[in-house]
């Protein structure tokens with residue numbers, strides 16, 4: 525369960541202050557499928573980074589499965605992230621000069637999965653996103669949408685209990701988008717919690733619940749079904 | 750005028766060969782507004798890089814305004830690019846640790862525009878994409894869609910005769926997308942040539958002509974109006 529109370533995030537100081545989040549309260553239960561929408565610059569990625577324990581709020585409370593995230597140091601935060609969370613970044617964040625296969629194996633290596641099983645599971649994840657013939661390509665040898673799909677495969681391969689996806693289909697055509705959404709629907713059917721940022725209405729339609737951010741606040745909160 | 754005849758682009762060798770473009774012939778006349786669509790990995794960005802003289806074809810002919818691009822060396826290519834072409838990259842390619850304003854001033858600096866005029870025109874371009882209050886932010890202090898809009902402003906500010914836009918709205922909400930498309934429509938009304946890659950049908954609708962790539966070839970070529 526994710527429990528945010530009155531979370532605020534401020535960047536900069538003086539007259540260059542940016543209040544990226546301005547008092548956000550949100551509860552997400554295990555197994556929920558939540559979509560976050562909102563205009564460019566409204567605070568979606570900032571909220572996602574706080575939910576994913578990649579960033580600390582300036583004010584407010586955040587508990588993830590009962591753990592008070594604000595009290596953890598960097599080592600403890602990275603353990604929480606690696607154990608529980610799969611992250612699809614808006615800018616992919618693949619490791620350069622490293623093959624697609626090695627990129628997808630990485631979360632499994634962190635979890636101590638043996639080499640043979642790691643390789644098989646990474647290959648299966650890349651096949652699921654349609655990239656079985658690009659396993660040995662490095663990021664600069666892949667198209668934009670192919671890099672995005674490697675990032676999707678990397679986030680799913682370790683079967684995380686919480687999946688955070690920031691614009692997972694922004695660079696994909698309708699066929700590749702449908703493949704990625706099918707994988708997320710499967711994760712949801714397996715009882716995993718999904719929080720996904722998107723600016724596309726038909727992608728948000730796959731979630732059970734949609735919140736809309738505006739200027740760092742929740743402006744709308746509606747159920748899809 | 751852009752004139753491609755039987756252009757092929759091959760990456761790699763042996764059994765790792767990728768035929769990203771496989772005999773593409775295309776003519777674009779001055780003032781045309783062309784959209785390029787196609788599945789992820791179908792060769793769109795590769796074609797754009799060749800049109801933009803950022804990459805050389807493996808085989809085939811390419812003439813830009815009568816100049817045989819294949820005969821130019823790197824210095825001559827960069828002069829052609831800076832003089833004639835504005836480029837919006839799929840991955841933005843902004844200069845890190847450099848403000849939005851300085852990023853947008855750069856094409857004008859290359860063209861020898863004086864400091865005061867450069868600053869005024871860059872500010873106007875950033876205001877046109879809705880970022881007048883983010884001029885002094887560096888790329889890592891901007892949201893994904895804001896970075897994309899800085900890349901749009903940078904491509905438009907020098908009033909290029911040819912604008913190449915690779916997925917210019919992938920990270921933008923409907924409002925910011927409408928702002929960017931309005932700017933492209935204005936460029937088109939001024940008689941500039943626009944080639945735009947997109948996977949969104951309603952964005953492609955703004956062009957006069959749409960080609961669809963499939964596995965490195967033109968699979969469809971239709972007029973929009």
Ligand SMILES: Nc1ncnc2c1ncn2[C@@H]1O[C@H](COP(=O)(O)OP(=O)(O)OP(=O)(O)O)[C@@H](O)[C@H]1O
Pocket residue numbers: 658661664665666667668669670695697760761767768769787788789790791792793794795796839
């Ligand atoms: N440097 C490279 N080495 C090997 N293969 C490459 C290289 N660059 C691109 N490719 C391959 O060439 C094909 C075309 O890539 P391209 O970037 O043109 O696709 P695209 O249509 O722009 O896709 P997207 O919509 O995902 O951006 C892809 O299958 C890609 O894997």
Ligand SMILES: Nc1ncnc2c1ncn2[C@@H]1O[C@H](COP(=O)(O)OP(=O)(O)OP(=O)(O)O)[C@@H](O)[C@H]1O
Pocket residue numbers: 535536542543544562563564565566567568569570571614883886889890891892893894895920922
């Ligand atoms: N490091 C930073 N320093 C200053 N301002 C920042 C920083 N990071 C983000 N911001 C600002 O905070 C606001 C929220 O950014 P955020 O990345 O959360 O937006 P977003 O909703 O994800 O937008 P997009 O849809 O464009 O990706 C933006 O206006 C941005 O300029």
Ligand SMILES: [Mg+2]
Pocket residue numbers: 568569570614690892893894
């Ligand atoms: Mg974002």
Ligand SMILES: [Mg+2]
Pocket residue numbers: 667668669793794795839915
């Ligand atoms: Mg591309």
